[in-house]
Amino acid sequence: MNFAYTIAGSEAAGVAGLQVDLKTFHELGVYGLGTLTCIVTMHPDDDWSHSFTPIAPGLISDQFDAATAAFDLDTVKIGMLGTVPTIETVAEKLRSRPWKNIVVDPVLICKGQEPGQAFDTDAALRREVLSQATVTTPNHFEALTLSGMESFTTVDDLIEAGQRIAEHGPKAVVVKGGIDFPGDDAVDVLWDGHEATVYRAPKVGDHRVNGAGCTLAAAITAELAKGTDLKEAVQIAKDVVTAGIEHRISGHAPFDTVWQGAYQH
Secondary structure (H helix, E strand, O other): OOEEEEEEEEEOOOOOHHHHHHHHHHHOOOEEEEEEEEEEEEEHHHOOEEEEEEOOHHHHHHHHHHHHHHOOOOEEEEOOOOOHHHHHHHHHHHHOOOOOEEEEOOOOOOOOOOHHHHHHHHHHHHHHHHHHOOEEOOOHHHHHHHHOOOOOOOHHHHHHHHHHHHOOOOOEEEEEOOOOOOOOEEEEEEEOOOOEEEEEEEOOOOOOOEOHHHHHHHHHHHHHHOOOOHHHHHHHHHHHHHHHHHOOEOOOOOOOEOOHHHOOO
């Protein structure tokens, strides 16, 4: 049995975070377990606004110790952390043991956080966690922020962003062009430290779908846990996300969400 571990936040509607990670791990045939870092709550009676509640660092540490004692874990995905104490706690725990794969989805800000807080968490994330990553998966906004670039209009821009972000320490970078990248294709680029690989799929609709970024990073994590080569892992992850967007789920919230089960079913 292969194991995939996630350290991430909770979103009760299942559209992001730890819930998405565990569903994705399951769909790709790995045993998933997770450590909770925060709780993000949507409020349907307040125009679906968000609140953000961090988990105490000591409890995060205890969860980590329990998970790593229960199973031999070598592959972990890092998602929403949210505060400097959380980032520092997770970083210290990551350094406490060897890892084959550390996949970092660099969530720089979450709805419900104060904008000013993002500057501190951004700096701490780069310094403490991104530097330990074997692969990181920034979205369009995160890649612009981490690379210091003003816009992405060409594939070469995405490649340059990957190269710049790699200077923060990650061995490989997957830059997601997303819905904001010009053209009819959803374009992602993998920079592995030596060469760039470009992945394309036709865009599905013209609106963002919740859970796409979490699903991509979680799928990469699951495939790496199974021993899949990184280039193939990214392709499988893109296929999972594309299928999930094509068969998106609608509910009462003002947005659709990825269905992780679409890839297998």
